[in-house]
Each structure stands twice: as structure tokens, then as C-alpha cells.
Amino acid sequence: MRGIVHIASWLYALAVYGFIFLPVIVLVLFSLQSTSFPIPPFTGPSLRWYEAVLSDARLTSALVNSLLVAVFSSATAVTLGFLSAWGFARFVLPGSGLLRGLITLPLTVSYLIIGMGLLVLFNWAGVPKSLLAAGIGHVVINLPLCFAIIYSQMGDHQINIERAARDLGAPEWKVLLLISVPVMAPAIFAGFFLSMTFSWDEFVISFLLTRFDTTLPVEIWNLLRSGLNPKTNAVGSLVFAVSIVLVVLFELTLLRRKPA
Amino acid sequence: MNSAGNSGRAPPRAGRALPWALVTPALAWTLAFFVLPFVAMGLSSLTAHEGGGLTLANYSQFFTNASYWQAMVNSLQVTAIVTVVSVLLAYPFAWILAEQVPERWQRLALMLAVLPFWTSYVVRSYSWLLVLAQNGVINRALTGSGLIAEPLQLANTRLATVTGFVHFFVMLLTLTIFANLKQLSPSYRKAAADLGAGPVRTFLHVVLPLTLPGIMVGAFLTFVLCIGDYITPQILGGNNELLMPQLVMMQIGRRGDFPLASALSIILMAVVTLAYLACARWLKIERA
Numbered sequence: 001m002r003g004i005v006h007i008a009s010w011l012y013a014l015a016v017y018g019f020i021f022l023p024v025i026v027l028v029l030f031s032l033q034s035t036s037f038p039i040p041p042f043t044g045p046s047l048r049w050y051e052a053v054l055s056d057a058r059l060t061s062a063l064v065n066s067l068l069v070a071v072f073s074s075a076t077a078v079t080l081g082f083l084s085a086w087g088f089a090r091f092v093l094p095g096s097g098l099l100r101g102l103i104t105l106p107l108t109v110s111y112l113i114i115g116m117g118l119l120v121l122f123n124w125a126g127v128p129k130s131l132l133a134a135g136i137g138h139v140v141i142n143l144p145l146c147f148a149i150i151y152s153q154m155g156d157h158q159i160n161i162e163r164a165a166r167d168l169g170a171p172e173w174k175v176l177l178l179i180s181v182p183v184m185a186p187a188i189f190a191g192f193f194l195s196m197t198f199s200w201d202e203f204v205i206s207f208l209l210t211r212f213d214t215t216l217p218v219e220i221w222n223l224l225r226s227g228l229n230p231k232t233n234a235v236g237s238l239v240f241a242v243s244i245v246l247v248v249l250f251e252l253t254l255l256r257r258k259p260a
Numbered sequence: 261m262n263s264a265g266n267s268g269r270a271p272p273r274a275g276r277a278l279p280w281a282l283v284t285p286a287l288a289w290t291l292a293f294f295v296l297p298f299v300a301m302g303l304s305s306l307t308a309h310e311g312g313g314l315t316l317a318n319y320s321q322f323f324t325n326a327s328y329w330q331a332m333v334n335s336l337q338v339t340a341i342v343t344v345v346s347v348l349l350a351y352p353f354a355w356i357l358a359e360q361v362p363e364r365w366q367r368l369a370l371m372l373a374v375l376p377f378w379t380s381y382v383v384r385s386y387s388w389l390l391v392l393a394q395n396g397v398i399n400r401a402l403t404g405s406g407l408i409a410e411p412l413q414l415a416n417t418r419l420a421t422v423t424g425f426v427h428f429f430v431m432l433l434t435l436t437i438f439a440n441l442k443q444l445s446p447s448y449r450k451a452a453a454d455l456g457a458g459p460v461r462t463f464l465h466v467v468l469p470l471t472l473p474g475i476m477v478g479a480f481l482t483f484v485l486c487i488g489d490y491i492t493p494q495i496l497g498g499n500n501e502l503l504m505p506q507l508v509m510m511q512i513g514r515r516g517d518f519p520l521a522s523a524l525s526i527i528l529m530a531v532v533t534l535a536y537l538a539c540a541r542w543l544k545i546e547r548a
């Protein structure tokens with residue numbers, strides 16, 4: 001009986017892993033195709049489609065745009081998230097629960113609706129479509145995440161270090177910058193990298209709020225009009241690789257504090 | 261626990277202004293770029309596309325135009341199918357990872373299992389298109405091995421949309437259910453065994469009910485993310501049948517009809533809110 005369960009478990013797990021990895025393997029494999037269609041049979045390996053991606057000015061500028069939007073929106077989100085988390089964790093504020101709820105509220109709303117709202121607002125206010133507008137949207141989706149991560153990691157042992165600094169005469173801004181920020185660094189970096197991942201992969205907000213200068217997911221979307229194309233495979237594989245690097249950085253920063 | 265008061269050093273006035281200075285930027289951002297847009301969308305949904313003026317026409321259109329209704333019905337059907345199939349696939353998988361895989365390999369096994377979770381919707385959907393296309397991997401494999409003569413129509417169908425969604429949500433649910441299973445204290449299972457229950461009975465009467473709240477949370481998350489996604493149905497389902505997010509985007513793209521798009525978005529959000537209320541109530545009943 002145990003043996004049967006064990007074998008069935010193995011088969012089932014293998015099947016699910018197969019299902020999960022099938023599209024990824026197909027994506028990466030046919031990005032190395034040497035002919036013009038990313039369909040069987042496999043004719044590679046060849047790096048020509050990666051060269052095609054890197055020599056495509058639209059894609060490379062979109063890649064730079066994506067990185068810029070990700071870095072700046074994540075930095076903003078994590079700064080606002082950290083300050084507010086510190087404020088709520090260290091001081092008693094009237095209506096604190098309600099206000100914290102307000103900050104985390106965007107987590108429950110789909111990106112499409114957040115993007116739609118900003119589109120309508122910016123349209124009325126006469127704000128033109130731009131990378132900045134998309135970046136503002138990315139802060140809206142990532143601020144609640146950063147806040148939640150950092151707020152949940154603020155423990156009592158950190159309060160004592162801060163009190164010690166205050167007792168030794170440090171003004172509040174020094175406590176914040178020289179004590180709290182270094183102590184909370186793992187959570188801050190974790191929030192930053194997770195925000196980077198979400199911003200890097202985000203499509204619908206950028207699609208609605210940018211026009212000519214746009215981000216990589218939107219540019220890939222435009223490529224899809226030409227149907228199946230190994231170049232799309234190549235740029236998709238690159239996007240995937242960057243996401244994985246960001247997630248690994250996130251895991252490492254968040255986990256490093258556990259053993260300590 | 262006012263730390264300014266506790267330390268006795270910071271001046272009381274600074275102690276009161278400082279916390280607000282800390283939380284105000286985040287609150288202001290949320291108000292300006294989340295709450296205000298939502299209000300703008302609400303107002304917009306009440307104006308006429310041509311000529312302005314207050315009207316409920318955008319909402320009444322939804323209830324009178326059969327194709328709009330159909331989009332909502334399609335969305336709810338697809339979301340329901342996706343949620344049920346994903347839970348049924350993910351639960352045994354998460355259970356195997358948590359119970360059958362040796363402890364020291366579990367982290368790695370879980371990380372691998374959710375690796376493709378971390379790529380963009382666009383890339384993931386495109387990858388499925390490669391698999392499901394007319395001359396894609398599956399059709400080539402089936403025709404090549406002689407199982408079928410003509411390639412199957414897999415892409416641009418509801419099946420393709422559901423497959424793309426299930427792929428994503430199996431990973432998400434595996435994460436939440438795995439966490440849930442690991443949080444179960446082993447003493448529950450020991451107690452059940454001591455009282456003479458076999459593994460099957462222990463699972464059905466102890467483990468499954470205790471992980472049900474976790475499943476509900478995961479299922480709700482699936483519902484919310486699935487019903488609001490535009491990319492997967494657009495890339496994989498094509499335009500054969502419209503889901504709500506596609507209908508919303510169509511109003512903006514082709515016709516620049518912001519008021520109608522706003523009204524449809526708000527209706528979509530209302531449905532999610534209703535689902536949340538239903539879910540929350542159900543969870544409370546379970547706990548009582």
C-alpha cells in the first residue's frame with residue numbers, strides 16, 4: 001500500500017512538473033532555433049535570434065525603459081513603504097488599523113482596474129501618457145507589498161536598539177537612518193526585489209499609460225502581432241531570466257535573516 | 261506604546277508630528293493615485309460618451325446588451341472552471357511535496373515547482389501558444405506519431421485560455437496549500453493515529469478539513485486574479501469569445517469610450533467584491 005502510494009506520488013509529481021515546465025522548455029528551446037519558425041523540428045542551436053533582439057533598437061530601448069521604471073518605481077515604493085511601516089509600528093496613531101487597511105487596499109484590486117482608473121484620471125487632468133505615468137501606477141501596486149513585507153518584519157527586539165540610541169541622545173532622523181534602516185535592510189531589499197519583479201513583468205498598466213516610449217512586456221505584445229517568431233522566444237527567454245535573477249535575490253535577502 | 265514617551269527624551273511635540281510625517285507620503289500616494297482615480301472612474305461611468313451630462317446609460321447598457329452579459333457569463337464560467345481544476349490539480353501536488361518528498365529537498369522542489377510563476381503573463385501566454393498552435397508542439401507530436409491525421413484546433417479556444425490560467429494558478433495554489441500543510445501540527449495526525457484512524461481516514465477527517473480555510477484563501481485569490489486578467493484570454497482565447505477584461509479594453513482601444521469602460525470595470529469590481537463577501541462569510545461559518 002505504501003509502495004503504491006509512493007509510486008503514484010512520483011508519477012503524479014512528474015506529470016505536474018512536466019505540465020509546469022512544458023511551455024518554458026518550448027520557449028527557451030525554440031529561441032535557439034536556426035530557422036524562422038519556432039515550431040518542431042528543432043533546427044538549432046543558434047544564437048541568431050538573440051543577436052536579432054540585441055540589434056533591435058526598439059527592443060533594447062524598451063528593455064532599458066523597463067529597467068528604469070522598475071528601479072525608480074520600486075525605490076519609491078520601498079521608501080514610502082518603509083517610512084509608513086516604521087511610523088505605524090513605532091507610534092500609536094488614531095485610526096491606525098483603518099489607515100493600514102487603506103495602504104494595503106490596492107492589493108485586492110486587479111491591475112486592469114488600477115490602470116483604467118489612472119487612465120481616466122490622467123486623461124481628465126491632461127497628464128500625457130508616459131513612462132512616468134506607468135511608473136506611478138507601478139508604485140500603486142508595489143507600495144502595499146513593500147509596506148506589508150516590512151511591517152510584518154518589524155519586531156520588538158528592534159525597538160530596544162532604537163530606544164538605546166534615543167537614550168544616548170540620537171535625534172529621530174538619526175535613529176531612523178543609522179539604526180532602523182540597517183536593521184531592517186533584509187526586509188527592505190526583499191521588498192525592493194519583489195517590486196522589481198512585479199514592475200518588470202507588469203503589462204496592462206504600462207499598456208494603458210504609455211504611448212511611444214514603452215516597456216518590454218508591451219513591446220513583446222506588439223511583436224505577437226507577427227505571429228510565432230523565434231525572436232519573440234529569445235526576448236521572452238531574456239525577460240524570464242531577469243525575473244528569475246530578481247526572485248533569487250528576493251529569496252536570498254529574505255531568508256538570510258532567518259538563521260541569525 | 262509611544263516610544264517618544266517611553267524614552268523621555270524626544271520632545272512631545274516632535275513625537276506627535278513625526279509619526280504623521282512618516283505615514284503621510286504613503287497615504288497621500290494611495291489617495292492620489294488609487295482612491296482618486298477610482299472616484300474619477302466612478303464619475304466617468306456616469307457621464308455620456310457623446311456630449312457629457314449625467315446618465316446611467318453606461319450601466320443599463322450592460323444589462324440590456326446581450327453580448328455584454330455574455331462576456332460576464334463567459335468570465336464567470338472560465339474563472340469557475342479554472343479555480344476548480346487548479347485546486348484539484350494543486351492539492352495532491354502540494355501534499356506530495358509536503359509529505360512524500362524528503363525534508364531537505366522540499367525547499368528546492370517547491371522553488372522549482374513555482375519557477376515559471378515568476379515570468380510575465382505575456383511571455384507565459386505566448387509560450388502556451390507555441391505549445392498549442394496549429395503546427396505547435398502538441399499537434400506535431402500527435403500527427404507525427406500517427407495518432408491523428410489533421411491537427412486539432414487547440415489555440416484560440418476556451419480550452420487554451422483555461423490551460424494558460426490553470427498553469428499559473430496551479431503554481432500559486434501549490435504555494436498556498438503547501439504552506440498550509442506545513443503549518444499543521446503533527447500532533448493532530450498522531451492523535452488521529454492513536455485513536456485508531458488509518459491514513460485515509462486521517463486525511464479525510466483531519467488534514468483536509470484543517471487545510472480547507474487555506475484552500476478557500478487560495479481559491480479566492482485565483483478567482484480575483486483570473487477574472488481580472490486581460491492577457492491570457494486575449495493571447496490564447498483569441499476573439500472567438502470575449503471575457504470581461506477584453507470587453508473593457510475593447511471600449512478603450514477601438515472606440516475611446518472611457519465612460520463605458522469605467523462602468524464595465526466597476527461592474528467587474530462589484531462582482532469581485534460580492535465574491536469576497538460570500539467567501540468571507542463562508543470562512544467564518546467554517547471556523548465556528
